[in-house]
Amino acid sequence: MTQATLEAAGDSSAVNMTDLVLEMARALVDMPDSVSVEAFKDGDGTVLRLRVAPSDVGKVIGKQGRTARSMRTILGAASMKLKHRFSLDIVEESPSANP
Numbered sequence: 001m002t003q004a005t006l007e008a009a010g011d012s013s014a015v016n017m018t019d020l021v022l023e024m025a026r027a028l029v030d031m032p033d034s035v036s037v038e039a040f041k042d043g044d045g046t047v048l049r050l051r052v053a054p055s056d057v058g059k060v061i062g063k064q065g066r067t068a069r070s071m072r073t074i075l076g077a078a079s080m081k082l083k084h085r086f087s088l089d090i091v092e093e094s095p096s097a098n099p
């Protein structure tokens with residue numbers, strides 16, 4: 001799960017934004033190999049879903065959500081330049097799938 005995957009948003013700007021979020025998250029966490037980012041088309045924009053290990057969720061969100069807000073601000077600034085809306089969802093990766 002160390003690579004950025006792109007499902008519905010097939011353009012190069014989505015790949016660039018996915019790589020941007022992936023590298024920012026890897027720099028913040030203790031387990032960078034468990035970080036993954038997926039991009040999904042959502043109406044007019046693209047949703048980037050960031051998954052990290054359960055022990056690293058707090059590091060990505062930060063105190064009172066400041067780190068997550070900062071990542072969203074950077075994403076928003078880059079989105080304006082590309083003239084395409086991107087949003088960021090942070091998801092805790094579950095250690096095992098419970099049916």
